Amino acid sequence: MKTIIEPFRIKSVEPIKLNTSNERVGILESAFNNLFLINAKDVIIDLLTDSGTGAMSSQQWAGVMLGDESYAGSNSFIFFEKTIKEMMGFKNIIPTHQGRAAERILFSTMVKDGDYIPSNNHFDTTRANVLEVGAHPYDLVCSEAKDFNSSYPFKGNMDIEKLNAFIKDKGVEKIPLIMLTITNNTGGGQPVSMENIRSVSKLAREHKIPFYLDACRFAENAYFIKLNEKGYSNKSIKEIVKETFSYADGCSVSAKKDAIANIGGFLCTNDDNLAKKKKDLLILTEGFPTYGGLSGRDLEAVAYGLKEVIEEDYLQYRIESTKYLGKKLNELGIPIINPPGGHAIYIDAQKFLPHIPIQHFPGQALACQMYIEGGIRTSEIGSLMFGGKDKDGKIFYAQNELVRLAIPRRTYTQSHIDYVIEVMASIKDKSHKIKGLKIIYESRTLRHFTAKLERV
Numbered sequence: 001m002k003t004i005i006e007p008f009r010i011k012s013v014e015p016i017k018l019n020t021s022n023e024r025v026g027i028l029e030s031a032f033n034n035l036f037l038i039n040a041k042d043v044i045i046d047l048l049t050d051s052g053t054g055a056m057s058s059q060q061w062a063g064v065m066l067g068d069e070s071y072a073g074s075n076s077f078i079f080f081e082k083t084i085k086e087m088m089g090f091k092n093i094i095p096t097h098q099g100r101a102a103e104r105i106l107f108s109t110m111v112k113d114g115d116y117i118p119s120n121n122h123f124d125t126t127r128a129n130v131l132e133v134g135a136h137p138y139d140l141v142c143s144e145a146k147d148f149n150s151s152y153p154f155k156g157n158m159d160i161e162k163l164n165a166f167i168k169d170k171g172v173e174k175i176p177l178i179m180l181t182i183t184n185n186t187g188g189g190q191p192v193s194m195e196n197i198r199s200v201s202k203l204a205r206e207h208k209i210p211f212y213l214d215a216c217r218f219a220e221n222a223y224f225i226k227l228n229e230k231g232y233s234n235k236s237i238k239e240i241v242k243e244t245f246s247y248a249d250g251c252s253v254s255a256k257k258d259a260i261a262n263i264g265g266f267l268c269t270n271d272d273n274l275a276k277k278k279k280d281l282l283i284l285t286e287g288f289p290t291y292g293g294l295s296g297r298d299l300e301a302v303a304y305g306l307k308e309v310i311e312e313d314y315l316q317y318r319i320e321s322t323k324y325l326g327k328k329l330n331e332l333g334i335p336i337i338n339p340p341g342g343h344a345i346y347i348d349a350q351k352f353l354p355h356i357p358i359q360h361f362p363g364q365a366l367a368c369q370m371y372i373e374g375g376i377r378t379s380e381i382g383s384l385m386f387g388g389k390d391k392d393g394k395i396f397y398a399q400n401e402l403v404r405l406a407i408p409r410r411t412y413t414q415s416h417i418d419y420v421i422e423v424m425a426s427i428k429d430k431s432h433k434i435k436g437l438k439i440i441y442e443s444r445t446l447r448h449f450t451a452k453l454e455r456v
C-alpha cells in the first residue's frame, strides 16, 4: 500500500481545547507577541519542540509501573544498562537527568581552558557547555548545508578537509575530543552519512583524538542512511545503529528525543579510567551511578523507548510524516530548508515575508501569525533568538530568519498536520499584510524566552 499509516492505535487521549482566532489575538497581545509566554492550554498544535513531548507507548507506561526505586543496583538500571550496551556497544553507561547534564560531565572531565572542540554543528547546550569550561566550539559542517535548495541527502556531514586542516592548525594536544551531532539538529535534523562518520573516526584515530557522538537522534539518522546511502538498503536499523556507534569512543544522548521519554539522558564511554572520573562527578551533581538523577521508572521508559525507536515501521512513519509536511509546503510555494530533515521543517521567513526588514523580526512575525491563524505554536530561529547588542551597544542580526516547526513523536496524526498545511495556505494568501514587530523589553541573555514585542 502507498498510504503510510501511523503504526499505533490511540489508547489514551489528551483533549485539545479549541479556541477562536479572536480569542487568540487577545492571548497573544497579553503575551506581548512572545509564544514562550503563552500557556500550553491555549495552543492547538504545539510544534515548539520535539524534546520530551513525544507520546509514550503502553509498554513504556507499563515500565513506569515496574520501576525499581532502589537507591543502588536497581533492576531498572540493570535493564537500562543492558539495553544500551546491546544496542550501542559501549562499555560504560552513565545515566543523567537529561542531555545537557551528560554534556557537562563529558566536557568537565575531558576538556580544559583554551582547548578547541570541532563538530559538524554544536547544539546550543553543547556549545554552552564547551564555553563554560573555557574551550572554543567550532562548527565544520559541509558547504552543502548552507544551500537551502540543495537536495544533497547528507547535509549534516562534517567537512573532512576542514577537519583535517583544523587539526593541523590547532594541534592535536589542543583538541581533547571531536564531536559529531547525529542527526544535525541545526537545519531540522539533517542526517550524517555512515561514510562521513567512518571518515571522522578514521581521522580521529590517526591522531589519537577521542571521538564522541551527540547521538540524540541516532535512530532517525540510521533510517536516513538506510534510505539514501549505497550499501545500506538491505541492512536492519539495528545493524546500522551498531555500526554507527562502533566508530565512536563514546556518546552523549538526550532521552527526550529518540528514546521517546519525557525526561532523561545518558553518557557512554569505552574508556574505563574516564568513566571512573565521570561517575565521581555524577555522584556530586546528579546522583548515584545506578540512577544518575532519574527515577527507576524513568530508566524503564527510556529503555523501552530505545527498543521501540529502532523499529522500522515507526521510523518510516516518522521520517515520512516530516517529509509530507515539507512536500506540501513546497507545493504551496512556501520557502523551506530542503530536503526536510528528521524532526522539523524550517520556513525561510525572510524569503516568505520579504516586505518585513530583519530589524522587524520576520520570523517572529510569521510565528505569531501562525498562532493567530490556527493556534499553532512554533519557534523563531532568527534574530530574536540569535541577534542582540554587542559590548559596544552595536546591534547585530542572525544569519537567517527561520521559523521551526518541530514534530513531537507519535503525538499528532496526519489530520493535525493537514490542518497545519491549511493554516499555512491561508497565511500565504495574505502574507503581504503581515506586520513586523519591535522589541519593547529584552533581558541581557537568551532574550527570546522573555522578550516583549509590539507591532510596528
Ligand SMILES: *Cc1c(COP(=O)(O)O)cnc(C)c1O
Binding pocket: 051, 098, 099, 100, 101, 123, 125, 126, 181, 185, 214, 216, 253, 254, 255, 256, 257, 264, 265
Ligand atoms: C536536545 C539536545 C541536546 C540537549 O539535551 P537536553 O535533554 O535538552 O538537555 C543536545 N544535543 C542535541 C543535538 C539535542 O537535540
